[in-house]
Amino acid sequence: MSGQKNVVVLPRPYLDFFRGEQQAHALAAVLNNLVFWSAHGDEDGWFYKTYEELGEEAGGLSKDQTERLVKKLVRTHLSNAISMRVKKVNGTPTTHYKINGDELISRIFKGFSETAKSRKPNREAAKSKPRSCEIENVESRNLGNREVAESFLYTDFKTDYDLQTNKPSCPVAAQPDAESAFKSSHPEAVIFSAKKRQWASQEDLRCAEWIWSRISKLYEEAAESDGEVVKPKEPNWTDWANEVRLMRSQDGRNHRQICELFGRANRDAFWCRNILSPSKLRKKWDELSLKLSQSATPRSITDIPETYSEPVGFRTE
Incomplete structure (x- = not known):
């Protein structure tokens, strides 16, 4: 029942600040995570987190509930302390945040x-x-x-x-390092980068590995024909698997849909040379869906099972 993964700790000053609010604990939990991630932003202090991620880290809040809480924080309680703007991440508009530390301290x-x-x-x-x-x-x-x-x-x-x-007059508990804290906030992660705020589940990673197997097969076939084709080096699995997760969590695709569309692109004479990573697949998804639609009578992808459960065992022939 106890431990880093099972306990949501809230700073008491945040609870005092929201005293009287019906959702004081939820507001404090979301604010606590926004302040934590502000230390991992870019050089201008901007960082991004999805409503799903903030809600999960705050104790299992829903996406809609988290969105309402964030807007209440920004518009009602801390309008000058928390800034929001939309910037593109890998071509996708994403909400970014920035914390004004001095203003936050003066309000709290x-x-x-x-x-x-x-x-x-x-x-x-x-x-x-x-x-x-x-x-x-x-x-x-x-x-x-x-x-x-x-x-x-x-x-x-x-x-x-x-x-x-200056050393305080009483002992202060040691804080967990960034990687441990990130892992605790994302218990499903089997691969991650705390610095880049990237992570992926086992299924996301397996999907990325399957995509790489199709690309590798393509290069092997080209080498057999021409004899001078050099296979690219193995990808950064954290980057690839994170892109798969984003397609799933932000774009609403499932693993089977991702594999099916990539498989059709991989067999197309033009797109097989241009779609060589999950990020490229995500960026060109709408265009690919239109140009490689089911009406084009594509060949079936025989190495994707009926239920996406064991992608690591996919055949690449």
Whole structure:
């Protein structure tokens, strides 16, 4: 019942901030994950997560519920602290987020920014003040007591860095590394890259391996005919399997549909030279579906079973 994979931990200041909200815990859980992933964004601070992924990490929330919670966070509670915009990822419009750390701190910890500014000219005096390991509640924070504000949670945002790095008076639990945290958030992942936020299930990986087997067969046949064809190096399996997962989770395709369309492209004289990866298949999906439709009387793909269960055993002849 316990352990990293089975427990959703929520920072108490987030719960205090949403106190009175009917969905306080759900809002805090989604905000907690947005803040966590903000540390893994691009150089401008933008990162992307699907509603399905955010909901899963927040404790099994549905896509629709997560979407409503995110919009409520951005529009109602933290409009200046969380920014949203749509950018393309592999040709697909995807919602990206950006966290304004200073604004978030000032909203969660009222009076924190004022206190931080007052500390900077008098660092020697500030260093001599004892720090409490307790987090004060909202009522005590609103009294305007600056010494109370000193004991608030020290975050890893780039605010008053020197004070944050001083060793506190009580022990702090070690945090899991990024890969362990990513794996815990994606228990189905058999292959992943925490840095790139890529992952895939066993079935996604098997589908990618099947696609590679068809491409390899194509090069082998070409080499038998010409004798000078060099087979490409083995793909980055994390990239390939992640693309398969995105086709499944974001585009609504299943593994059999992915294999069937790739199989038709693989047999076409023109497309076999142009569709050589899952990302290319995903990008050209609509065009391929139109030009390689069932009305073109395609040959059946005999190496895809009736139920997509054991793709690793596919035949490539």
